[in-house]
Amino acid sequence: MRVDSDLVTGGLRGRRAEARLEKATFVAVPLAAILFQVYVPLLVPYLGYLELPLLVVLFFALTRRRLTASLLYGAAVGLLQDALSHNPIGMFGIAKTLSGYFAAAASIRFDVENPVVRFLLAFFFYFFHQFLYWALIQALLAQPPGFSLQQALILGLLNGAVAVPLFQVLAKLMGRG
Amino acid sequence: MELFTHRYRNLSVLFAAVLGQLLLLGYQIRSREDVPLVRVWAVTAVTEVASLLEAAAEGAGSILRHYLLLVGVRQENERLRRELDELKLEALHLRAELARAERAEALRLFQARTPSRTLAARIIGAGPVLNSKVVFVDAGSRQGVEAGMAVITPDGVVGRVRAAYPTSSQVVLLTDPSFAAGVISQRHHTQGTLKGKGVSLCVVDFIQNEDKLEEGEWFYTSGDDRVFPRGLPVGPAVVVRRGKLLKEVLVAPSGLGNGLEEVLIVLEGVHQPVPAQTPAVTTLHLLPAPPADPAQAGAAPSGLGASLETDADRLRERYRRIGQMQGHTFGEGLPGSAPPDFTMEPAPAKPAIPDASGPPPPAP
Numbered sequence: 001m002r003v004d005s006d007l008v009t010g011g012l013r014g015r016r017a018e019a020r021l022e023k024a025t026f027v028a029v030p031l032a033a034i035l036f037q038v039y040v041p042l043l044v045p046y047l048g049y050l051e052l053p054l055l056v057v058l059f060f061a062l063t064r065r066r067l068t069a070s071l072l073y074g075a076a077v078g079l080l081q082d083a084l085s086h087n088p089i090g091m092f093g094i095a096k097t098l099s100g101y102f103a104a105a106a107s108i109r110f111d112v113e114n115p116v117v118r119f120l121l122a123f124f125f126y127f128f129h130q131f132l133y134w135a136l137i138q139a140l141l142a143q144p145p146g147f148s149l150q151q152a153l154i155l156g157l158l159n160g161a162v163a164v165p166l167f168q169v170l171a172k173l174m175g176r177g
Numbered sequence: 178m179e180l181f182t183h184r185y186r187n188l189s190v191l192f193a194a195v196l197g198q199l200l201l202l203g204y205q206i207r208s209r210e211d212v213p214l215v216r217v218w219a220v221t222a223v224t225e226v227a228s229l230l231e232a233a234a235e236g237a238g239s240i241l242r243h244y245l246l247l248v249g250v251r252q253e254n255e256r257l258r259r260e261l262d263e264l265k266l267e268a269l270h271l272r273a274e275l276a277r278a279e280r281a282e283a284l285r286l287f288q289a290r291t292p293s294r295t296l297a298a299r300i301i302g303a304g305p306v307l308n309s310k311v312v313f314v315d316a317g318s319r320q321g322v323e324a325g326m327a328v329i330t331p332d333g334v335v336g337r338v339r340a341a342y343p344t345s346s347q348v349v350l351l352t353d354p355s356f357a358a359g360v361i362s363q364r365h366h367t368q369g370t371l372k373g374k375g376v377s378l379c380v381v382d383f384i385q386n387e388d389k390l391e392e393g394e395w396f397y398t399s400g401d402d403r404v405f406p407r408g409l410p411v412g413p414a415v416v417v418r419r420g421k422l423l424k425e426v427l428v429a430p431s432g433l434g435n436g437l438e439e440v441l442i443v444l445e446g447v448h449q450p451v452p453a454q455t456p457a458v459t460t461l462h463l464l465p466a467p468p469a470d471p472a473q474a475g476a477a478p479s480g481l482g483a484s485l486e487t488d489a490d491r492l493r494e495r496y497r498r499i500g501q502m503q504g505h506t507f508g509e510g511l512p513g514s515a516p517p518d519f520t521m522e523p524a525p526a527k528p529a530i531p532d533a534s535g536p537p538p539p540a541p
Contacts, residue, residue: 031226038223039230067187075194083219088205089212090198097194101187140202 025174030056030077038084049155053077054129055163057096058122059170061103062112074100087141095132099125115164122163126156280439287331292447293406295329296320299439301345310353310373312336316442317344325404327443333410333432334358334398335440346442351379351411351430359401360411360428363451365389368399371411371428378415381426387487388424392417396428397451400508406446448508498523 033052041048057077061070078096082089103125110117134147205212281297288295298316316322318341328335328348336350337358349356356373360381367388369381381396394414400407416427496519500507505517 035223035226035230043234068190071187071191071194075198079198079215080219083216084223088202089215090202090205093198094195094202097191097198101191136202140206 022174026060026073029170029173030073030080034077034081034084037081049158050162051126051129051155051159052166053081053092054096054099054126055122055159055166056170057100058103058125058163059167061100062107062118062121062167063171063174065104065107067101067104070104071097071101074098087137091133091136091140094136095129098132099129102128118167119160119164123156123160126159127152130155277438283331284439284441288441292449293443294445295441296322296444297439298322298328298346298442300348300437310336310350310356310375311339312348312350312437313345314348314440314442315345317342317346319343321444322346322442327405327409327446328440329405329409329443330432330437330440332434333412333430334405335432335437337404338442348440350433352377352433357402358405358411359399360396361399361407361451362390362414363395363397363453364391365394366451368401369396369426371396377429377433378427379412379430381414381428382423384424384426385487385489386419386422386424388489390414390417390424390426400448403508406443406448408449408451495523 030053033056036052037048037050057070057074060073064070064073074096075093078091078093079089081092081096085092103121106112106121110121112118112121130152131147201212204210284297288297296316298314298320300312301315302313314328322338322341324338324341326338326341328338334351336348336353336356338346339349340347351358351371351373352375353373354375356371356379358371359368360371361368365388367384367390369384372380372382374380384390392414394417396411396414398405398407398409398411410431412428412431414426415429416425418425496507496517499505499519499521500517502521502523503517
């Protein structure tokens with residue numbers, strides 16, 4: 001009996017440590033994604049086309065399947081991204097809040113473990129995110145139109161292609177494999 | 178209301194989040210004021226981390242570059258070391274080629290100056306026995322080499338062809354115990370027989386204790402053996418001492434010095450006078466100039482009769498007179514030809530022995 005209690009205690013400790021690690025990962029990964037978006041394009045300009053913070057939000061939403069948590073996660077990541085941009089704070093926040101919410105809603109209805117579905121969802125939500133961001137800029141800031149449908153589609157395909165292996169890596173990193 | 182928020186909790190949160198951000202946007206746009214605190218925090222945090230990343234990347238890049246540089250240096254060092262080794266080998270090779278060229282030039286000059294017809298050959302191998310005194314040269318019967326021919330260098334006698342094969346020949350060196358050749362000293366014209374002893378020095382045998390000979394005196398081939406033409410240097414006498422009956426004379430062969438790679442095979446030997454000067458060993462191993470007065474050298478053999486000090490001198494003079502009486506010239510008869518009749522009593526010796534090339538004695 002004593003041995004059993006030790007096992008239970010050890011197991012609880014392991015689960016707690018795992019939970020702490022998971023929380024830290026959920027904080028560190030979007031930060032790393034934002035850092036990647038800030039720093040890496042200086043070295044490799046073509047990597048600036050990757051919207052890694054959005055992909056991280058999508059992964060969180062698709063794997064957690066919780067609407068509230070996903071939209072809050074998207075809001076936090078978007079606001080942090082806004083803070084580093086030249087636009088007013090809230091543009092990326094709103095876009096990613098909605099993206100996270102709808103992605104979590106889509107994860108309830110679709111089999112998001114399928115790579116093809118993941119690719120399509122990533123492609124769609126990238127396009128949705130870019131369009132929403134452009135719409136907010138047009139509506140709130142009245143800036144000249146800078147949205148290119150063709151570019152958005154191509155970059156959506158690119159980000160969708162990147163999302164499939166990235167989700168695999170993040171799933172293993174966050175213990176969701 | 179509570180039921181509504183509980184049922185539509187997710188939508189409510191979404192609405193609240195979007196609304197809050199819209200309000201924030203509206204405030205920023207309308208007031209044209211930013212939210213500096215958030216930006217400062219965010220930018221400071223991100224740029225600090227970015228700076229750390231930049232420094233880390235720069236350091237890593239620097240380390241990588243230096244590592245690659247060191248790898249390049251190491252590779253370059255190895256390449257330079259290989260080149261240095263190759264150049265050392267090349268220098269050794271060129272030095273050997275230069276020495277060989279010098280020897281070849283000396284051989285060529287000697288060939289041009291010596292009246293004997295010679296054939297240059299290169300030593301291609303030694304005998305199969307340890308400390309063998311036999312070598313092989315790359316000239317054989319196809320080039321006219323025959324057994325018994327003399328092998329020389331500009332420095333002196335090397336040996337004798339023991340056997341001639343189509344493309345090579347076997348040469349026995351003068352240090353071999355089976356080797357023998359007639360020699361004559363340069364200053365006192367003391368004759369003897371050079372014999373190999375299997376060591377670096379040779380002995381000159383059959384020299385009477387009464388014969389005059391000094392240490393350092395050079396020996397030359399006498400031509401009496403009919404193998405080596407007269408006048409080829411053999412080497413200086415390094416040891417001269419009295420024995421029981423005969424002198425003990427050791428000669429250092431001069432033809433085996435300076436490394437033995439190229440030799441000359443005497444195809445047709447021509448006798449030459451023994452030079453009056455000691456051969457000078459130069460870098461090109463050139464022989465000294467021939468004597469200005471050839472009569473001086475020709476008078477040397479006849480001059481021997483002027484001082485008949487030993488029995489050998491007297492015996493030699495007797496044989497010479499016998500030969501003169503019968504019209505025989507020593508050293509010119511072919512093998513198998515009739516020798517002179519040594520039982521005949523020669524004519525009595527005259528008070529003064531005329532030189533063969535000198536004027537005839539006056540009539541009484």
